[in-house]
Amino acid sequence: MGASTSPSSVTGPIAEAERITKRYGETVALDGAHITITPGETHALVGRNGAGKSTLVSILTGLQEPDEGEIRFGGRPAPRLPERDAWRERVACVYQKSTIIPELTVAENLYLNRHDHNGLRLVSWKSMWKKAAELLETWSVDVDVRRPAKELGVEQRQFVEIARALSFGARFIILDEPTAQLDGAAIARLFDRMRAMREQGVTFLFISHHLQEIYEICDTVTVFRDARHILTAPVMELPRGDLVAAMTGEAAGLQERKARPSVPPDADVVLDARGLTDGDLYAGVDLRVRAGEIVGLAGLGGSGKTELAETIAGLRAPGEGVIEVAGRRPRAGSVPDSLAAGVGLVPRDRHHQGLIPLMSIADNTTMTVPERLGTAGLVSGRRRDELAREMITNLAIKTPGPELPVNGLSGGNQQKVVMARALASDPRLLVLITPTAGVDVRSKEFLLGKVEEIAGKGTGVVIASDELDDLRLCDRVLVMFHGRVTTELAAGWHDHEMVAAMEGVELDA
Amino acid sequence: MPETTAAPAETGRPAPKGPGRTGTGLRLARLRDFALVPAIIAIAIVGQIVHPIFLQADNLINILQTMSEISLLVLAQALVLIVGKMDLSLESTFGLAPGVAAWLTVAVGTGSGLGLLSGFWAIPITLAVGVLVGVVNALFIVRFGLNGFIVTLGMLIVLRGLLTGISGGQTFFNLPESMIYLGSAMWFGVPASIWICLLLFAVGVLVMGFTGFGRSLYAIGGNVDAAKAAGIRTDRVLWITLIAASVLAAIGGLLLTGRLASVAAAQGDGAIFTVFAAAVIGGVSLNGGKGTVFGAFTGILLLYMIQNVLTLAGVPAQWIEALNGAIILTALALSRLTGGKTQE
Numbered sequence: 001m002g003a004s005t006s007p008s009s010v011t012g013p014i015a016e017a018e019r020i021t022k023r024y025g026e027t028v029a030l031d032g033a034h035i036t037i038t039p040g041e042t043h044a045l046v047g048r049n050g051a052g053k054s055t056l057v058s059i060l061t062g063l064q065e066p067d068e069g070e071i072r073f074g075g076r077p078a079p080r081l082p083e084r085d086a087w088r089e090r091v092a093c094v095y096q097k098s099t100i101i102p103e104l105t106v107a108e109n110l111y112l113n114r115h116d117h118n119g120l121r122l123v124s125w126k127s128m129w130k131k132a133a134e135l136l137e138t139w140s141v142d143v144d145v146r147r148p149a150k151e152l153g154v155e156q157r158q159f160v161e162i163a164r165a166l167s168f169g170a171r172f173i174i175l176d177e178p179t180a181q182l183d184g185a186a187i188a189r190l191f192d193r194m195r196a197m198r199e200q201g202v203t204f205l206f207i208s209h210h211l212q213e214i215y216e217i218c219d220t221v222t223v224f225r226d227a228r229h230i231l232t233a234p235v236m237e238l239p240r241g242d243l244v245a246a247m248t249g250e251a252a253g254l255q256e257r258k259a260r261p262s263v264p265p266d267a268d269v270v271l272d273a274r275g276l277t278d279g280d281l282y283a284g285v286d287l288r289v290r291a292g293e294i295v296g297l298a299g300l301g302g303s304g305k306t307e308l309a310e311t312i313a314g315l316r317a318p319g320e321g322v323i324e325v326a327g328r329r330p331r332a333g334s335v336p337d338s339l340a341a342g343v344g345l346v347p348r349d350r351h352h353q354g355l356i357p358l359m360s361i362a363d364n365t366t367m368t369v370p371e372r373l374g375t376a377g378l379v380s381g382r383r384r385d386e387l388a389r390e391m392i393t394n395l396a397i398k399t400p401g402p403e404l405p406v407n408g409l410s411g412g413n414q415q416k417v418v419m420a421r422a423l424a425s426d427p428r429l430l431v432l433i434t435p436t437a438g439v440d441v442r443s444k445e446f447l448l449g450k451v452e453e454i455a456g457k458g459t460g461v462v463i464a465s466d467e468l469d470d471l472r473l474c475d476r477v478l479v480m481f482h483g484r485v486t487t488e489l490a491a492g493w494h495d496h497e498m499v500a501a502m503e504g505v506e507l508d509a
Numbered sequence: 510m511p512e513t514t515a516a517p518a519e520t521g522r523p524a525p526k527g528p529g530r531t532g533t534g535l536r537l538a539r540l541r542d543f544a545l546v547p548a549i550i551a552i553a554i555v556g557q558i559v560h561p562i563f564l565q566a567d568n569l570i571n572i573l574q575t576m577s578e579i580s581l582l583v584l585a586q587a588l589v590l591i592v593g594k595m596d597l598s599l600e601s602t603f604g605l606a607p608g609v610a611a612w613l614t615v616a617v618g619t620g621s622g623l624g625l626l627s628g629f630w631a632i633p634i635t636l637a638v639g640v641l642v643g644v645v646n647a648l649f650i651v652r653f654g655l656n657g658f659i660v661t662l663g664m665l666i667v668l669r670g671l672l673t674g675i676s677g678g679q680t681f682f683n684l685p686e687s688m689i690y691l692g693s694a695m696w697f698g699v700p701a702s703i704w705i706c707l708l709l710f711a712v713g714v715l716v717m718g719f720t721g722f723g724r725s726l727y728a729i730g731g732n733v734d735a736a737k738a739a740g741i742r743t744d745r746v747l748w749i750t751l752i753a754a755s756v757l758a759a760i761g762g763l764l765l766t767g768r769l770a771s772v773a774a775a776q777g778d779g780a781i782f783t784v785f786a787a788a789v790i791g792g793v794s795l796n797g798g799k800g801t802v803f804g805a806f807t808g809i810l811l812l813y814m815i816q817n818v819l820t821l822a823g824v825p826a827q828w829i830e831a832l833n834g835a836i837i838l839t840a841l842a843l844s845r846l847t848g849g850k851t852q853e
Binding site: 084099100101102103104108112113114115117121122123125 | 715718719720721723724725727728730731732734735736738739740741798799
C-alpha cells in the first residue's frame, strides 16, 4: 500500500538539499549528501546511528547552516537562518523531544504567543478555543482543546504537535522517529492519520529505525551511511535485503575473531532470570547465563534491552518475575543487594550514572567497595590509592595518577574507569550497557578484550547494546523487539541478519 | 512512563463522548483554583465557634488589613515562581524601599533622617527603590545567568544591611503625611490598604489569565525552550516580572509603614517564609509554570484566618510562632493529600 500515487499536481521538489557538507571539528557529519522530496510523497530517511540523519534534519529545518551546499524549497533558495517565520511556513518538524508545555491547555499550546485578543486587548479564550477546535477538526484530531496538555498521552501530544506545525502554513513535515515511544496500535493510528493528511496534500519526511514501518507507510526511501547519501529508490522496488545491505555496507560479513572456547554445559549458572515483565517495557523474558558465558541483548532504542539489563543489575524492579544471581535472590530494585550478590554494572550513560566528574579516579573506581578501603567506615586514603593504582594498571588507564578528577580524562579512559568500578567488587555477573558508546576505536578494542578476559576467568557477562562490534564477541545474542525476545543468534551471525532482527524485518519475506 | 500506558486507553474511547468530557475537564480545572475555599469555610465555622466575634465585620476587616501588606509580597512571589524563578529579597525590599524614602524625607533631628527632600517625594522614592532592586536582581539572574536563589539570598542580606546602615538600627518616626496616608486612610468605611490589595490582586488575575504577557509567564515557567520556540522574548518577560515583583514589595512596605506610622530597621524581617508557605499552600509550584494569583490569595488568607482564630482562642503570644510553623506544615501535607501529587 506504500506506493500510492502522489495526489499533488505540483511538479518539482517541495524541498531539496544539494551537496550538503557539515563538519563539527574533526568529525564530518554530512559529506556532500543530497536528498530531494517531491510534493505529496512520504519519503523515508534511514541510516544507522551516526549516518547523518539528525544533522540533515537540523539543516533542513533551519536550525543550523551547512558548511557547503544549498537548500531549496519549491525551487527557491531557503530563507536566511534568523527568519524563523519564513522557515516555519516552509517546513515543520516534530522532534522526538516534545515541545508541549504540560501545564497549559491544548488550545494554548497550539496558539502560544499567538493568542486571540478581544476589544479590550485581553486574551479571548472563547475564540481561541474555537479556533483550536477547528484546527484540530481540520486534521481530524479528536482532543478536547481545553484539557491541560499533560493529560494527553504521547500519541495525542504528537498529533497536537503535528497540527500546530501545520497551522503555521507548512505542508512539508519532518517526523523524527515518531514511532519510538508508541505501541503497535498507536503506530497504526499514526499511519492512518498520515495517510489522511497525505490525501490533503501534506508531504512527509519520515525518519525511523524500524524498516517494516517504511514498507508500510512510505513511497520513497533514502539511505544515508557514514555521512553520505547511499541510495534513493521507490520503496516497492527495493527488496528488504538490499535495503539492509545499503544501511550496513556491502562488505559486511564475518569479522575475523578468535573462536571463543565453548562454555561447558555444566558450568555454574550465575544468572537465572525467569518471566521478567515490566509493563510495556519488556515482557516474558527468560535469561540464563553460565559462568564464563557472554550473552548479548540486542535491540534498538525502545526495544526494552536497556531496561531489562538495568533490572538484572538491580537499578529497577521488575513488575513480575524472579532474578537469581549465583544462587542468591537479591531484593528486586536494590543496587546494594545486587552488588552483594555479585553483580557488577557498567551503566548506560557514563555522564549520568557512571561517573562523578569532579571526584578523583581513585574515588570513582572504589565507590562500589567501601568495605575494602578501611575499617569501621573510615576510608584509608593510602589503601584507596593502592587499589586504584592496581586498577589503573589493569585497565591501562592513561593518567598521571589516581588523584586526577575523572573529567580530565578522555572519553575512552573515562569508560575504563566505569569498567574498573564495575570490576572492583570481583563480580560473578557483569552487566554492560552500551559499554563502548562514544569511545575511540582503540579503547573499544581494549574494553572488549577485557570483557573476554574476565569471562575467561569464570564471570558471566551480559552485554546490552545495538553496536555490532559489542555483540560480535558474544556466545549468543538475544534480539529484542518492542519488549520481547524475538530471535536468538549464535556466535558467527552475519551483520545483515543481526540488523534485520533488530529492525524486526523478516529477510525472507 | 505513565503517558505510554495511558495513551491507548485515552484514544480507545469512543468519539461521541467528547462533549461530556469537555464539561468535566473544565469544571475540574476551575475547582483546582478553589481548592482552599472549603478549608477557608471550615476555619470560618471553627472561628465562629471559638469566639462569636469572628464573623463580625470589624474582625474580618481586621484580618484583611493585617494581611494586606504581606499579601502583596505573596502576589509578587507568585509571579516570580510561575515564571520559574525565586525572589528571596522581597522581604528586604519591603523594608528598605520605605526606609530609604523616610531617610531622605524625615527632618534632621528625628532619628537618622536627612531631610534632603520634601515629603512629596516619599512615594516616588519608594517605588524607585523597588524598580532599582528589581533591575539589580534581573541583571544578575537574567543578564549574567546566575542562580536566582543565591542571587536573591545575597540581595536579601545586602538590602537588610543597607536599611540597618541608613537607619543606624533605629526606627524612623515623624514620617511625611504622604507616606502615612495610604496605610491609614479609610475609603468607604474600609481601610485603603484593603482596597489597594484587592485591586492589585484583581489586576494580577486579569494579567495572568487574560493577557499574552501573563500567559507567557506560564509558558516560560513550564518549558523555557518551548516558549522560545514559540517566539516569546523570554529574557524581556523575566526582566519585567522581577522588576514588577520588587515594586509590589515596595508598595506593600509603604502600606505597612503608613499603618504603623514608622519604619523599623527590621521591617519585613522573616516574612519570606510565610510568603513562600502561602504561595505553595495556594497551589503555586516551586518548579514554575503552575499556580494562579487567586490561589496565592486564598493561601495567605487561610494562614491569616487561622492566626486570628488562635489569637481569639486566647493562645499565648509566645506559642503563636510554633503553632504557625505547625500550621504551615499541616496545610502543606493536606494540599499534598488533596492534590494527590508530590509537592514540587
